[in-house]
Structure formats: C-alpha cells, structure tokens
Amino acid sequence: MKEMELRTFLLAGVTVLVLVGGGEAQLRRSFYQNSCPNVEWIVRQAVMRKINQTFVTIPATLRLFFHDCFVEGCDASIMISSPRGDAEKDATENLSLAGDGFDTVNKAKQAVEAACPGVVSCADILALAARDVVLLSGGPWFNVELGRRDGRISSKFRVPGNLPPANFNLNLLNWIFMKNNLTMTDMIALSGAHTLGFSHCNQFSNRLYSFNSPSRVDPSLNPAYARQLMQACPRNVDPRIAINMDPTTPTKFDNEYFKNLASGKGLFTSDQVLFTSSLSRPTVNTFANNPWSFAQAFANAMVKLGRTGVKTGNQGGVRRVCSVFN
Numbered sequence: 167m168k169e170m171e172l173r174t175f176l177l178a179g180v181t182v183l184v185l186v187g188g189g190e191a192q193l194r195r196s197f198y199q200n201s202c203p204n205v206e207w208i209v210r211q212a213v214m215r216k217i218n219q220t221f222v223t224i225p226a227t228l229r230l231f232f233h234d235c236f237v238e239g240c241d242a243s244i245m246i247s248s249p250r251g252d253a254e255k256d257a258t259e260n261l262s263l264a265g266d267g268f269d270t271v272n273k274a275k276q277a278v279e280a281a282c283p284g285v286v287s288c289a290d291i292l293a294l295a296a297r298d299v300v301l302l303s304g305g306p307w308f309n310v311e312l313g314r315r316d317g318r319i320s321s322k323f324r325v326p327g328n329l330p331p332a333n334f335n336l337n338l339l340n341w342i343f344m345k346n347n348l349t350m351t352d353m354i355a356l357s358g359a360h361t362l363g364f365s366h367c368n369q370f371s372n373r374l375y376s377f378n379s380p381s382r383v384d385p386s387l388n389p390a391y392a393r394q395l396m397q398a399c400p401r402n403v404d405p406r407i408a409i410n411m412d413p414t415t416p417t418k419f420d421n422e423y424f425k426n427l428a429s430g431k432g433l434f435t436s437d438q439v440l441f442t443s444s445l446s447r448p449t450v451n452t453f454a455n456n457p458w459s460f461a462q463a464f465a466n467a468m469v470k471l472g473r474t475g476v477k478t479g480n481q482g483g484v485r486r487v488c489s490v491f492n
C-alpha cells in the first residue's frame with residue numbers, strides 16, 4: 167500500500183493541510199523524537215568508542231552503508247548473517263567488506279536497544295553511523311533523515327549487477343547511480359569517499375601488469391605512482407595486502423582525492439575515469455579547487471543515497487538484532 171501523510175504548510179499566513187506521499191519515502195529527521203529522543207547521541211558515542219579501537223571503523227562503516235543502499239535499498243539487508251552462507255554479505259562483491267563496519271552497527275544497536283528497545287531500525291542506525299564516521303574524520307555534518315524499516319530479504323543472488331566494480335567506465339558508473347536516482351554530480355561526490363580506506367591489490371593490478379598498452383601499464387596512471395603501486399603490489403602478491411586509496415591523506419576526510427585524480431593518482435579505473443572523461447572532469451576540478459563545494463555536494467549526495475529504495479510505514483520491520491531476522 168502506498169503511504170500518505172498529512173503535512174501542514176504555512177502559505178501566505180494561512181495554514182494549509184496537504185496530503186503528500188504516494189510511494190515517496192516518508193523519512194524525517196524527527197522520526198524518533200518521542201520514541202527514542204537520544205538516538206543520535208547514543209549512536210555517536212558507540213561510533214566514537216569503536217573508532218578509538220580502530221581507524222578501520224571509518225572507511226568500513228561508510229562503505230557498508232553504500233553497499234547496503236545499492237542492494238535492496240537502505241534496509242540493513244547487508245547486516246544479515248545466514249547460516250547457509252547465502253545472505254547479501256556473502257556475495258563475492260562483499261568479500262572485502264571489513265568486519266569493523268558490521269561491528270560498529272551491531273554495537274550501536276545494542277546501545278540503542280538498551281535505551282529504547284524495539285524502536286530504532288538497523289537501517290537508520292547504519293545511516294547515522296555513516297554520517298558520524300564522515301564527521302569524525304573531518305568531513306561535513308548533515309542531518310540524517312530517519313524512519314527506514316529493516317528489510318526481510320537478504321540474498322547474495324540480489325547483489326550481482328547492483329554494485330559498481332572498480333573497472334567501470336563513466337557510462338556504466340552513471341548508469342548504476344542513475345538506477346538509484348543519483349546524478350553524475352552525486353556519483354562524483356560519493357566517489358570522494360575514496361579519500362579514506364584501503365583496497366586490495368587485485369582490484370587494480372590489471373592497470374599495472376596487463377593493460378592493453380605497449381608498456382602493459384595504464385597510461386592514465388602517474389608513472390611515479392605506478393612504480394610505487396608495483397612495489398606495494400608485486401605480480402603475485404598476497405591477496406590480503408591492502409593499500410591506501412588516498413596516497414596523500416588516507417585518514418582524513420578531505421578533497422585530496424580529487425587533487426590526486428588531476429595528477430593521475432586515482433587508484434581504480436573507476437576513479438581515474440572521472441578525470442580522463444571530459445564530461446566529469448569539470449566537476450572533479452571544482453571539487454579539487456573548492457573543499458567547501460565538495461563537502462556540500464557530498465552531504466547532499468549522502469542524504470539522497472539514504473533515500474534509496476527505503477521501506478517505511480508498515481513495510482519491513484525493526485530487527486531486535488541486526489544480523490538476524492526477528
């Protein structure tokens with residue numbers, strides 16, 4: 167059933183009641199104002215405690231949110247553990263999701279449950295935690311819309327085709343973000359999340375050793391950076407070896423990623439293509455030259471990402487434990 171909601175607006179001094187909705191998600195910042203007024207503070211404390219234990223919390227939680235939203239919508243379907251090993255997180259695309267992201271959400275959920283049992287969805291806790299890790303690493307603060315419900319489906323068979331692999335070109339990137347109602351500007355801004363975090367060598371080794379060019383090296387790679395990557399990732403490297411995605415300021419949320427692209431230091435094909443393509447380059451240059459413009463675009467894109475395919479009202483449910491269905 168489509169959800170409708172009565173809202174009041176003040177129009178030329180007259181209060182008008184308007185029926186809004188019809189499929190659109192009814193998220194709002196004040197969703198837990200009465201049922202769990204301290205939820206934002208509780209989640210923030212849990213995230214801070216976890217960051218104190220390990221920095222990986224930051225990139226892992228941000229990436230978890232993105233992976234959750236692009237498959238089945240932002241409904242915490244990524245959080246489910248299946249004894250049969252066939253949940254969303256068991257898809258090969260998720261193999262590299264760090265356990266610390268899951269742990270952050272589980273711990274925040276425990277803290278929230280202690281204060282307001284059975285009220286706050288895991289999907290909302292993940293959305294809040296993703297905002298908090300951005301903020302706590304130097305990125306922008308933004309309001310998180312709340313009221314998501316947790317999904318009842320989590321399947322590794324729903325993942326293929328819904329997450330952008332590291333070798334996507336601009337058209338494919340635009341296509342997969344467009345499917346989620348995100349524009350090219352949103353896509354470029356969200357790619358800026360690669361200002362933090364790590365990647366495994368196999369995600370980009372084709373650019374070093376088997377590129378379709380005379381030298382076998384991707385010519386869009388800065389030569390000195392390519393040599394540095396070859397040292398860190400020799401041909402038959404241990405697949406567990408990880409390297410920083412932002413070689414300049416890997417633990418700070420900043421616009422260095424876009425400056426790196428301009429000097430050929432984008433790690434993935436899907437990073438570098440944002441600069442090599444004339445369609446996206448102007449936006450990359452704007453973000454490289456203007457940290458405030460990037461911060462604003464990133465915050466805006468995160469809010470839009472958080473609306474992707476959400477379940478609201480009486481759709482889905484509120485899980486008691488994020489890793490299992492009630």
Ligand SMILES: *[C@@H]1O[C@H](CO)[C@@H](O)[C@H](O)[C@H]1NC(C)=O
Binds near residue numbers: 211214215218
């Ligand atoms: C994190 O660590 C800092 C410094 O050690 C400490 O001051 C702070 O209270 C800790 N925060 C949490 C939430 O554990």
Ligand SMILES: *[C@@H]1O[C@H](CO)[C@@H](O)[C@H](O)[C@H]1NC(C)=O
Binds near residue numbers: 190345476
């Ligand atoms: C994109 O927006 C349309 C129109 O508002 C909506 O029906 C659709 O569900 C949205 N898609 C996603 C993936 O959120």
Ligand SMILES: CC(=O)N[C@H]1CO[C@H](CO)[C@@H](O)[C@@H]1O
Binds near residue numbers: 255256257260262264
């Ligand atoms: C973090 C996490 O749960 N990753 C899982 C991704 O999927 C593989 C199986 O395909 C699991 O072994 C990982 O544990």
